[in-house]
Amino acid sequence: MLVYKAYRYRIYPTKEQEKLIIKTFGCARFVYNYFLALTEHTYEETGKTVTHNERSAMLPKLKNGERTNFLKEVDSIALISSLENLDDGYKRFFTGQNQKPKFKEKADSVQSYTTKLSKGRNYIQIEGDKIRLPKLGFVKMKNTRNPMGRIINVTVRRKASGHFFASVLVEEDVYALPKTGSSVGIDLGLKEFAILSTGEKIENPRFYRVQEMKLAKAQRILSRRERRAKARGVEPETVKNYLKAKQKVAEIHEKIANQRKDFTQKLSTILVKNHDLICVEDLKAKNLLKNHCLAKSIQDAGWRLFVELLEYKCRWYGKELSRISQWFPSSQLCFSCGAHTGKKPLSVREWVCPECGVHHDRDVNAALNILREETRVSLEKAKLSS
Numbered sequence: 172m173l174v175y176k177a178y179r180y181r182i183y184p185t186k187e188q189e190k191l192i193i194k195t196f197g198c199a200r201f202v203y204n205y206f207l208a209l210t211e212h213t214y215e216e217t218g219k220t221v222t223h224n225e226r227s228a229m230l231p232k233l234k235n236g237e238r239t240n241f242l243k244e245v246d247s248i249a250l251i252s253s254l255e256n257l258d259d260g261y262k263r264f265f266t267g268q269n270q271k272p273k274f275k276e277k278a279d280s281v282q283s284y285t286t287k288l289s290k291g292r293n294y295i296q297i298e299g300d301k302i303r304l305p306k307l308g309f310v311k312m313k314n315t316r317n318p319m320g321r322i323i324n325v326t327v328r329r330k331a332s333g334h335f336f337a338s339v340l341v342e343e344d345v346y347a348l349p350k351t352g353s354s355v356g357i358d359l360g361l362k363e364f365a366i367l368s369t370g371e372k373i374e375n376p377r378f379y380r381v382q383e384m385k386l387a388k389a390q391r392i393l394s395r396r397e398r399r400a401k402a403r404g405v406e407p408e409t410v411k412n413y414l415k416a417k418q419k420v421a422e423i424h425e426k427i428a429n430q431r432k433d434f435t436q437k438l439s440t441i442l443v444k445n446h447d448l449i450c451v452e453d454l455k456a457k458n459l460l461k462n463h464c465l466a467k468s469i470q471d472a473g474w475r476l477f478v479e480l481l482e483y484k485c486r487w488y489g490k491e492l493s494r495i496s497q498w499f500p501s502s503q504l505c506f507s508c509g510a511h512t513g514k515k516p517l518s519v520r521e522w523v524c525p526e527c528g529v530h531h532d533r534d535v536n537a538a539l540n541i542l543r544e545e546t547r548v549s550l551e552k553a554k555l556s557s
Contacts, residue, residue, distance in 0.1 A: 173489055175323065176343045180304065182312040182327075182335045191307060192327060192335065196282040199253040200275045202242070205233065206257055207272055223258045230254065231355040246305040252285040252324070278408075280331035280421070295322050295339075302337055312337065319343050331421035339486035347489030354448035356542030358501065358534050359474050361465065362520075365438070366534035368542045373438060378430040379471035382423055389420045431473045439480040443490050450545040451478055452501065453494035493545045501537040501544070505529065 184192055206229075212223045230250060234242040260272035270502060286305050288295055294305040297317060301309040304325060320343030328336045352553035356368035393416040396443075400407040407413045442449055456475050460466045478494075485492040495501070503511055510526035515533070523530050 172345050172347075172487060173342060174345050176318070176320065176341055176345070178316070178318050178341065180302065180312045180314065180337050180340045180463075182310050182337045184307070184310050184335055188307050188310055188333070191389045192329070193282075195249050195306070195327075196329070197277070197283050198242050199249050199284040200277070200282075201239075202230070202233070202250045203253045203257050204274050206254060207274060210257075210261075220261075223254075226254055226257070227251075231432070244421055246284070246286050247399045248286045248289060248305060249284040252287065256285075256351070266298070275291060283326055283328040285324050285326045288322060290476065295325055297339070302339075304337070310337070330425055331418075332425045333418055334425070345487045348444055350447055350489075351445060353446045354542060354545075355442070355446045356450045356451070356538040356540070356545070357442075358537040358541060359452065359454065359472070359477070360534055361468050361472060363534065364472060365477075366538050368535070368538040370532075370535055375472060376430070376434055377468075377471055378427045379467070382427050386420065386423045387425055387429075389416065392416045393420055431471075432476065435477040435480055438478060439484055442481065443488055446490070448491045448493065448545070449481060449485065450493045450495060450541050451481070452499070452541060453497050454478075455497055493548075495541050495544050495548075499541070499544055501540040502533055504536075504540050505531065506536050506539040506543070 173256055206221070206226050212225075213219060213221050232275040233239050234247075234250075257272060260269065263269040264271050286295070295301060296303045297314070298309070300312060300314045302312050302325075303309050304327070318339055318341040320341035323340045323342055325340070326338040328338065330336065358366045360366060361375060363372040365373040367373075393413070396410065396413040397407045398414050400413055406465040454474055456469060456504075459469050459482045462469075482492050484490070500511065500514075502515060503513055505512060505527060507529040508524060512522070512526075513525060515522065520533050521531065522533065
């Protein structure tokens with residue numbers, strides 16, 4: 172199967188390269204905002220919108236303008252990509268997928284631009300621990316593994332922490348993994364991150380909770396420096412100590428996100444390799460977050476990210492992911508006799524079925540019920556189709 176696959180690398184630009192990257196961020200943002208404002212103004216005046224072809228035709232004229240000739244200093248493909256992003260935003264808005272495109276700000280926590288290969292020119296390539304990019308030349312990077320397919324584009328980002336990354340999108344062949352003949356049900360939880368129908372329990376690493384004290388201390392320092400700056404009548408963004416504290420907070424958040432993504436990537440890969448069918452509950456995290464006692468722990472767990480990773484890996488590698496309705500009472504049914512024993516508080520981790528007397532681990536029993544429910548639903552679908 173031919174798929175689009177992204178490889179993310181931490182890059183270490185020189186001071187001159189960093190200045191050019193930041194200038195490209197600004198130019199790409201300027202082009203996006205300029206044509207967004209033009210489109211809105213045209214619509215208000217005439218009731219018609221500016222088409223993609225009209226915007227593309229105007230871009231060269233904008234670059235040659237007396238006051239906007241600074242656009243020539245940066246990668247031209249990055250400016251074209253910015254226009255494409257605006258067009259995509261409008262398409263999604265008109266189809267009801269997204270809200271109306273908004274103006275981008277310099278103060279946005281993440282700045283980015285996208286470049287791609289142009290016809291007849293091979294400006295993008297990876298050689299050892301360096302990546303070659305248009306206008307920048309070779310930029311030092313941390314090479315974890317080389318992409319195995321044709322490079323489509325590269326997105327350069329600067330996170331709120333000040334770290335720079337290059338996301339390389341490639342077109343790559345992936346092959347189905349060998350069949351194992353195994354099926355597994357997964358009950359997602361907070362005490363343990365995932366409980367398998369095999370009885371295995373995956374510990375919840377609680378990355379946010381581990382860093383919570385450190386983060387709270389950094390946030391107090393940031394708040395204190397902001398108050399001091401305002402008391403002196405100075406904008407906090409112009410104070411070096413405030414910016415250092417702000418970067419420290421961003422670095423902690425970035426570390427938590429990286430740890431969570433690494434954990435879920437590795438776990439999802441192991442499950443996809445070892446099982447042909449994976450069954451999970453179709454949990455609606457947005458609804459669960461209304462419980463203020465558990466909201467922070469639910470966000471820390473990252474269930475949604477985990478299920479999304481399982482979904483695309485199963486699709487890529489010839490495995491199957493089944494989502495069971497969130498209303499299925501997996502914790503209320505006895506797996507042995509099927510008796511409905513009613514709702515139980517979260518404090519009840521083990522229970523004995525009053526009908527058959529079998530002792531159950533709450534989470535393992537739920538995982539077994541999830542797996543069995545998928546079998547029942549599959550049989551019903553097969554009967555209807557026949």
